[in-house]
Amino acid sequence: MSEYSNNDQSQQDELLDHNYDGIQEYDNPIPGWWHLIFLGSMIFAVCYTVVFHLTPIVPSQQERWANSLAAAEEAQFGPLKGMPLGQDKILAVMGNEKWMSAGSSIFKGTCAVCHGDQGQGIEGLGLNLTDDKYVNINSLMDIYNIVKNGSPNKKMPPQAQFGENEIAMVAGYVASLRGENVPGPESQMIGEVIPPFPQPEVSSESDG
């Protein structure tokens, strides 16, 4: 009755007596490992649901985020958190390699969109931040305030997504760009030459 040639394996198999357009089916058992993994996946499903939702063992994903945020802020800002806002805070940033690196990361992620990846400025958008000319800026705190509140002519929007420490870090980094004189569009090198920014004390300490 079977139209198939038998071989060693199929001799152990039992054919069912149905025939669909020439297709037949064996009555083979389902592999044991299939049952075991299927059952295992069900047990996993129940355990996961119980542990993550029906017991307080694992906090919600939002709580886990909040916890990681607190730890990360401590690691990032450390003593910077306690410092009162002012020029000294920005100077502290400028004297700390790690905080300057953080400032550089913030700059590249946000400011570079308009000011160019090295602060060289983009035609019609952000100004060159690497020369000695500035608009609306005479002090380190002016940098801080412009990042926080935007520029008076509204060309630069306020960066409200950042907290005080982050703005201090990016302000310190922006101040450090001065004097790099990265070539950029002429039109973005405007403003007035201002006196040099104060420099942090840390570098002189390490010299001595």
Added chain:
Amino acid sequence: MAETAQATADNGAGNHQDTNGLEAFVYDDKIVRQFAWATVIWGIVAFLVGVIIAIQLAYPEAGFGISFLSFGRLRPLHTNAAIFAFAGNGIFAAIYYSTQRLCKCRMYSDLLSKLHFWGWQLIIVSAALTLPLGITQSKEYAELEWPIDIAIAVVWLVFFGGNFLMTLIHRRERHIYVALWFYIATIVTVTMLHVFNNLWLPAGLVYLFQHGEMPSAELALKSYPIYAGVQDALMQWWYGHNAVAFFLTTPFLGLMYYYLPKAAERPVFSYKLSIIHFWSLVFIYIWAGPHHLHYTALPEWASTLGMVFSVMLWMPSWGGMINGLLTLRGAWDRVASDPILKFFVVGVTFYGMSTFEGPLLSVKAVNSLSHYTDWTIAHVHSGTLGWNGFMTFGMLYWMMPRLFQTKLWSKKLCAMHFWFGTIGMVLYILAIYSAGITQGLMWRAFDESGRLTYPAFIETVTVLLPMYWIRVVGGLLYLTGALIGAYNLFRTWKTRPEKYEEVVHYAPALSKGPIVDPKGKERLHANTALGVAGDKVLQGNWHRALERKPVKFTFWVIVAVAIGSLVEAIPMFLVSSNVPTISTVEPYTPLELAGRDIYVSEGCYNCHSQMIRPFLWETMRYGEYSKPGEFVYDRPFQWGSRRIGPDLAREGGLRDHNWHYRHFKNPKDVNDKSIMPRYPWLLENTINFDEIQPRVDSMALLGAPYGELLLDNNAVKHAQEQAFDIAYELQELGGPSYEETMDKKVIALIAYLQRLGTDIKKSEPEAAAAGGE
């Protein structure tokens, strides 16, 4: 074949040995030939569009700044063509051929078959016309606008489903074979998914009923979903995931159960496995959708359901792979020499790989890395190119020579197609897996200062470009393979006889009596205690009995797929704690709404997400994570599924209008490494202000509190004022004069972008003061 029918008739119940009791019938092979050719042609179109958009990702100028060639519009065309045109026609060809033979009868109605074929091709053509024009609902794989949705429902359910079910009812084979179970599941579930994900309010029709006029053709086709935000997302991915399940999996499993044993000339490995993997697959698959929304604003319980059911889906999926591969026992020697079997082996193997990877990606921890990256794209393509593509090619190579009543023209070219396809897709997926994992790791990398190592999004894009070029090469190879295949099938067709022979088959009419398995419960030879217990259940005659009752069978399939759907959807709509209200979130202004509709129309969601997940690396890059209450006026939701560009959920206020204006004009002006295409037409085309009131009216009908703006064309006035304000600010910021820009589409789009994600930052009095703004 006539002999087979005769032989089977003789094997059946003894009372039909008299040939006079036999009924004569002829199969309708013409309709199968039509579907088969449509598969070949649309397949090439789908692959070609895929190659074009792959080139655009590596080299954006390949869009030439032309609206209907832009990535955002062509990508939906690619996915729709691959799924509904190529795979769709492929499964119709497979179903029409195999169903007739498995039921021993002609399709119930030739007219319905023809209406199905031509109706479906018309739907595809209308998709190919509307999507490049930006006429879209923007829900992935459900982009087609409402009139086409209605056509799909009619063609699918009435022409195709009706014809199929009536054929089952009029069959001459007592039991329905496992392939047909999968076809039943396909038809009923796709209908359910399609209908419930496409409940939309047509904005143009609403206006027509209210005012007796239609402002524009564009508005006539525009619609807003009855669901918003979180609920819309849940419905979409319930649909989207199960489009994969019930359009790209179940019909292809049915195809496998017919064509693989046919081509291998071997019996199917295990009937018991067929039963258990069919029912477990159908029941479990429908729950898995929310795994597309892990860590989003979707409530965590729904996300967990999506994950655990996806994990449980692993073995039901592998049941199909085992039954496919083990059916080849005793035929492996032929696999080496027969390219058709090679297609099937690779196809089923890719099915096994994808259905292992699926559960893996659904695990939340893995998904946190893979989501929004190319990993998903690689996963999808190993499924579609490997499983759907290769099963379809194997089926066509086996079936088309038989349909043409001739032999395949060249076995060598067939083998060549196999190798081009295999090497092409391996190149594709390896490159794109690397791209996905690379980008995922870069997004989450922190440096020693505790900040992002790659803060500029563009850094995580440019690094992928070499991989994107490899993808182009892989795609070209796959396309070349398909072209070789088309040529081979064309030459095969040329050798057909002058007139096709109409083979008459004979079979007795359906007998009503049951078949009792004489050996019954003796055959309990499972190899674990659990297996024996399972066997006892399957050994009973209950399933055999069900196989004789197609309508009852269909009913139980509906029950199986309805349970998961209802358990997930009902709480999401009825329990308000799932979407806590945020009092400062207000409807979009009329101009912002118009801008949002442009965002939808341009397909921005194809490259930009609007969903920040609660991870440190996301909130540091994009700002506060997204809350469910922020999306209550989002129709349709625009969370996206892939970040080829950065997330835009908190884009509002980050940059000035001039930046956006110049960026749309040419992204390279502001970022020379950008791979975003230019949108010059947005700077030229004007906003149709006549359409704004109808858009606002429709949103109000769906529950957005627009108040005064609904009266007296106030929405239009408001939109014009806001457009003037933005155009004027743009001029002040150094942009072109406001007279030039104030009626251009780009202004509406900027208005929308500047609003994105800002409501949550407003304090209460500020929101109240803003009023209608």
